[in-house]
Amino acid sequence: MNAPTNHQFKLARRPVGMVQRGDFEYVETPVAQPGEGEVLVKVLYISLDPAMRGWMNEGKSYIPPVGIGEVMRAGAVGRVINSNHPGIVAGDHVVGMLGVQQYAVAKGKGLTKVDPGLAPLPVYLGTLGMPGMTAYFGLLEVGKPKAGDTVVVSGAAGAVGQVVGQIAKIKGCHVVGIAGGADKCAYLRSIGFDAAIDYKHEDLKAALKQHCPKGVDVYFDNVGGEILDAVLTQLAMHARIVICGAISQYNEAKMKGPSNYMSLLVNRASMTGMVVFDYASRYAEAAREMAGWMAAGKLKTREDVVEGLETFPETLLKLFKGENTGKLVLKVAEA
């Protein structure tokens, strides 16, 4: 076999503040061959997620940090070239932690087969992937919305937020999205949100008061910072806050805590953290239900596809600058 060349982004140093190209090393290497139980995959689409910023930091978290000199961790979908794993054959499409590279050698048991005939491949990184699972379990298992509840979600036009809001609508809630910019807000209204607040151009507290006259029953927080603090001032009694992320703070040297957290006391409210991996045994069940909603036209998906592995550092920055609408993916190859 004429081994093609692989290109990889490796973590070169721990970022300080906003992530930048110099935090990575872009290298060319021969494509490795799969060992026993392993699979060689040609990467087609790479998932860009806010959580990646956290994986670049030293220190204890829900998974170990990416080591210096290691290929940057990323979820991705690709086509199998060569398999030494039973149940996976060349030509299969698989999703898994394939990393920021053109070719990945991965353990077969960590991969999940997907069907490009049922949904476009990027959807398996978005609504039918980790972000969709995060939205589904975070909202339903932690937020526990009841019909008639007011549900607010931040980062609402992102991969997780857009799904949170649509599932909340399916469950009969009054849904308010917070996003940056008129275009994103128009998108949210177009997929059925009852209201969308442009936090960059509106008075957030006043807008929350207007759109949540009975207070906020469930707040799904993807952003932290000032937005979390503003929503805390508008809680309904016994409100549930789902802590899913804090993208506004990931590039800050020192996280800002929610100054208004005593609203939890006044309102007998709770703030609970969630990590999607805890629900792995139920992903298939959730994917089935969400695929059904998609087929019925109740759950729409949108992906923001950027081409070219070599653009990875700058494309990742789109997340932290709030420039993406829908799931941000990097297209590495056509097929």
Place this chain on the structure above:
Amino acid sequence: MNAPTNHQFKLARRPVGMVQRGDFEYVETPVAQPGEGEVLVKVLYISLDPAMRGWMNEGKSYIPPVGIGEVMRAGAVGRVINSNHPGIVAGDHVVGMLGVQQYAVAKGKGLTKVDPGLAPLPVYLGTLGMPGMTAYFGLLEVGKPKAGDTVVVSGAAGAVGQVVGQIAKIKGCHVVGIAGGADKCAYLRSIGFDAAIDYKHEDLKAALKQHCPKGVDVYFDNVGGEILDAVLTQLAMHARIVICGAISQYNEAKMKGPSNYMSLLVNRASMTGMVVFDYASRYAEAAREMAGWMAAGKLKTREDVVEGLETFPETLLKLFKGENTGKLVLKVAEA
């Protein structure tokens, strides 16, 4: 009847920062007479509570603020002089919101009769009063400790904290108290805490690591600020944080939020606010159980009694300076 003279502390202005004598007006007035359904009570002991600082602020909270010119709100226990309420007669001892004054006219239905033969009167403001109820319901209903759990409580030598720790011991937990000063820590060990950390003189994080080697399962927070932030770094998986108060922050112009709150996500943990009034229908049940523990020697109480109504502003400050050990009460009269 020769009407005796009443002395009262009225709220003169909203405090800015630390409360001071000038925030109150000390006035002499005739003793009022009770109307229909009302009772005249001679106040014997006044409860001094951290929550009083919050009641002095303008704005929405779990109860309305004390109005400017109104007698400062306070729980108190006293002896009935004169009653127009069925079921209460002169000579009865009652507890209720009697205010910072020598004589109170109160609606009879807001008062609860207590028996000075069963427990000293100040205990009805502490372990058998609001602080005890707060500890009981906050720990058991919100913290939900299981035998073997590590339970940490801050403000541990205060009225609530000392009861939280002792109930956690009764439930089979490993109990660590955080308090300021060697005397308070010695007191905590003397009533059965497994460990006590003097946050003023020890490295709090290192001490938490030492005394909570498996992490913190339940944290009962009375103080907020730096201590809450330190405990957040030491959570066990699925930890429960009970937000009961934030005494370190009540006199600050701007509350400090917990910067390390993303530990809730990493550890799938929750932070939940509680207000004792929600459990009012179950106070009697809790008081019975706690009186039983007291009789069995499993639950000890300590009160810090300061004499003289006129010392009220300075005595209240003891709370915020951390100078009290056990329940702080102001003794107004002997009987």
